[in-house]
Amino acid sequence: MNYQIELRHFIYFLAVAEELHYRKAAEKLFISQPGLSTQIKQMEEILGTQLFVRDKKKVSLTPAGEFLKKEVEFILNHLDQTKKQVKLIGDGQLGEVRIGFLGSAMQNVVPNLLLGLKEKYPTVHTTLEELSNRAQINAILADRLDLGFVRLSRVPKGLDVKPVFEDTFSLVLPEGHPLDAKHFKNINQVANEDFILFSQDYSPMYYDTVLSICEDSGFVPNVSHKSVHAQTIFKLVENKLGIAIVPTTLQHGFQMKVKFIEMKKIKQRAVLSMVWKTDNRNPALQKCMDLLQKL
Amino acid sequence: MNYQIELRHFIYFLAVAEELHYRKAAEKLFISQPGLSTQIKQMEEILGTQLFVRDKKKVSLTPAGEFLKKEVEFILNHLDQTKKQVKLIGDGQLGEVRIGFLGSAMQNVVPNLLLGLKEKYPTVHTTLEELSNRAQINAILADRLDLGFVRLSRVPKGLDVKPVFEDTFSLVLPEGHPLDAKHFKNINQVANEDFILFSQDYSPMYYDTVLSICEDSGFVPNVSHKSVHAQTIFKLVENKLGIAIVPTTLQHGFQMKVKFIEMKKIKQRAVLSMVWKTDNRNPALQKCMDLLQKL
DNA sequence: ATAATCAATAAGTATGAATTATCAAATAGA
DNA sequence: TCTATTTGATAATTCATACTTATTGATTAT
Structure with missing residues (x-):
């Protein structure tokens, strides 16, 4: 009935x-x-x-x-x-991965990941958001993001990190600057310049690393400006308001009147890492991480 | 498993x-x-x-x-x-009824049905098609039509008929014709006129009825023209090519230089009937038939 | 007429969705 | 640290019901 x-x-x-x-x-x-x-x-x-x-x-x-x-x-x-x-x-063949990234990751890591996905798992889609290290960590903890690309060595409990790309640092000088790659020996050649760096709380690891580079050469940089955008930093350099030290990949993608001097000899590296929640079960995320292993 | x-x-x-x-x-x-x-x-x-x-x-x-x-x-x-x-x-509260009808049914029966449906069962929709008696019967037999409005007394096996509207007949005369309603007594007053009638095979029952009207008055009409459209018949009358006998409802809806003399005293009636397939299970059809009972 | 074919009905069977009872793991409170 | 409580998972059992086979009644075809 x-x-x-x-x-x-x-x-x-x-x-x-x-x-x-x-x-x-x-x-x-x-x-x-x-x-x-x-x-x-x-x-x-x-x-x-x-x-x-x-x-x-x-x-x-x-x-x-x-x-x-x-x-x-x-x-x-x-x-x-x-x-x-x-x-x-x-099975992770179809789905959505919500990705956050630092601007500098957009130079090669993120595009390569997207190309890889398109090729191997064309039905896995992504949403992309440029965020600071901190914002990414928070978003991942709050389950608003599946995967982040950050420059951090330590992350909160419950998250996993793994380096995916190591980059040298480059000096960024205004085009007319007397120093060039040929005559570059050591960073203390520019020890007296003003420095323009990424904000400390946008990327603490970067900041610390740059300081340690200078420290290794025996000086403390005079940081005149800080910014969260590479664009801004380069613009300031172009206008001779100072020089910068940035990950080398940032050389590409900007049209600026600045020159890069890659500092291959210094031991510090700009490390880009992926971060994810340990217990994230999104199968599409697994596919992303598999791909990133091979990059 | x-x-x-x-x-x-x-x-x-x-x-x-x-x-x-x-x-x-x-x-x-x-x-x-x-x-x-x-x-x-x-x-x-x-x-x-x-x-x-x-x-x-x-x-x-x-x-x-x-x-x-x-x-x-x-x-x-x-x-x-x-x-x-x-x-x-x-429950027939929602659905479609496919209706066929003779042109003369459009004067009152079909419009009243549609108004009733709109009021009581606004979700019952109709498709309407003006067709001859024969075409309606064929369409109903072939399940292309749910309901027909015809002037027939007998229908093929498997179909049901039921009168829904009885109408008197009217004489249709050109406007300038000497006879008028006041002086009309009997149809044999026009026994010598030429008659214009609906085609026999468009509506056999109508044709027979008109002949029987004349027969009752003791004459056989001289049928000069036949047509399937009221419009045509009236036009011919208007042009003094003859007179007509038609169901009285056709008085309305045409703009013609003709006059109607309703013959209330003659016993014959123009009967409009609804026809449907006996085993038609369309519940919306039932609703239509219920409404038609009350008209 | 007889046989054949249709769906519906009746009665019995067996599958599996439910139940109750219990467990193992984890947390919270003392 | 121990106990009490809460979680979902298991195990064993019961019971509902979706099936089966056997049959009927109605209709059509030969």
């Missing part, structure tokens, strides 16, 4: 609606004809409407049945799609 | 996905917690994907589960809509 419609009913209904013949429909479904009859009847009771007209020797659909047929076709179809997609998402 | 997803699974899944708590979800569903657990587990097996992460003390959705949740919400919603609509169609 108080039954509930099930997908079984729909499948049975569709078979009868297609065959318009109970025995044939039952054969197709590999069940017995009486079983099919009772199930259809039950379905009609649940819906409170006749779906088939069983007239002398012929079965036909009522208008309500005709309508239901279309709907059932749609629903079963949609369901099939859904099942496939759920499986794909579960 | 070889189970099949059922709607039950979806309903259970949604409860857990909403509560993120098996016991609470089970309570909401009025089933036991172990039953719910096994059903969800079975569902995961069928789909081949984990849907929930049961971590220490907390339940959460996997990305696949997150995706499925949205889909299940959509599907269950859609299904609910469908169930309601099927019921409405079955």
Whole structure:
């Protein structure tokens, strides 16, 4: 009496609606004809409407049945799609990865990741957001982000980090500056210049590293300006308001009147790491990390 | 092992996905917690994907589960809509009636039906087609039409007829004709005129009736022209090519230089009947016929 | 007439969705 | 640290019901 419609009913209904013949429909479904009859009847009771007209020797659909047929076709179809997609998402073949990154990661790591995804897992999509180290960490902790690209060595408990790209540092000088790569020996050649650096709390690790580079050469830099954007830093250098030390990859992608001197000999490296929540189960994230191993 | 997803699974899944708590979800569903657990587990097996992460003390959705949740919400919603609509169609509250009619039915019967439908069953829609008696009968037999308005007394086996409107006949005379309503006594006053009638095979019953009217007055009409359109007949009368005898309702709806003399005293009536297939199960048709009873 | 074919009905079976009872793991409170 | 409480998962059992086979009644075909 108080039954509930099930997908079984729909499948049975569709078979009868297609065959318009109970025995044939039952054969197709590999069940017995009486079983099919009772199930259809039950379905009609649940819906409170006749779906088939069983007239002398012929079965036909009522208008309500005709309508239901279309709907059932749609629903079963949609369901099939859904099942496939759920499986794909579960296998990490399909899904969304929410990625945060520092601007400097956009020079090579993030584009390479996106190209790799497009090639190997074209159905894995991404949302991208340029964020500071801190903002990324917070977003990952709050489950608003799956993957971050940061310049940090230590991260809060519950997160994992892994270096994905090591970069040298470069001196950034205004185009007309007397020093050039040929005559560059050591950073203390510019020890008396004003320095323009990324803000300490935008990227503490970078800041510390730059300070340690100078320290290694025996001086404390005079930091005249700080900024969170490479664009701004370069603009200030261009206007001779100081010189900068930045990860070398930032050489590309900007049209500025500045010159880069890559400091290969100094031991410090600008390390870009990926960060993710240890217990993140997004399978598409696994695919991303697999790809990043190979980059 | 070889189970099949059922709607039950979806309903259970949604409860857990909403509560993120098996016991609470089970309570909401009025089933036991172990039953719910096994059903969800079975569902995961069928789909081949984990849907929930049961971590220490907390339940959460996997990305696949997150995706499925949205889909299940959509599907269950859609299904609910469908169930309601099927019921409405079955009750004839919602649906379509395909109506055929003779031009003369458009004077009052069909418009009144449409107004009645609009008022009482605004969700019952119609398709309308002006057709001859014969064309309507054929269309109804071939299930291309639900309801016809004809002037026939006998219809093929399998169809039912029922009079819906009785009309007197009127003489149609050119405006300048010497006879008028005041001086009209009997049709044999125009026995010597030429007659313009609807074609015999457009409406045999009409034709026979008109002949019997003349016969009762003791003459055989001289039929000079026949047509299937009232418009044409009136135009011919207007041009003094003859006079006509037509159902009185045709008086309205035409702008012609002709005058009508209603012959109330003659016993013959122009009967408009509705026709339908005896075994037509369109519930919206029933609503139409109910309305037509009351007109 | 007889046989054949249809869906519906009746009665019995067996699958599996439910239940209750219990467990193992984790947390919270003392 | 121990206990009490809470979580979801398991195990064993019960019970609902979707199935089966056997049959009927109605209709059509030969």
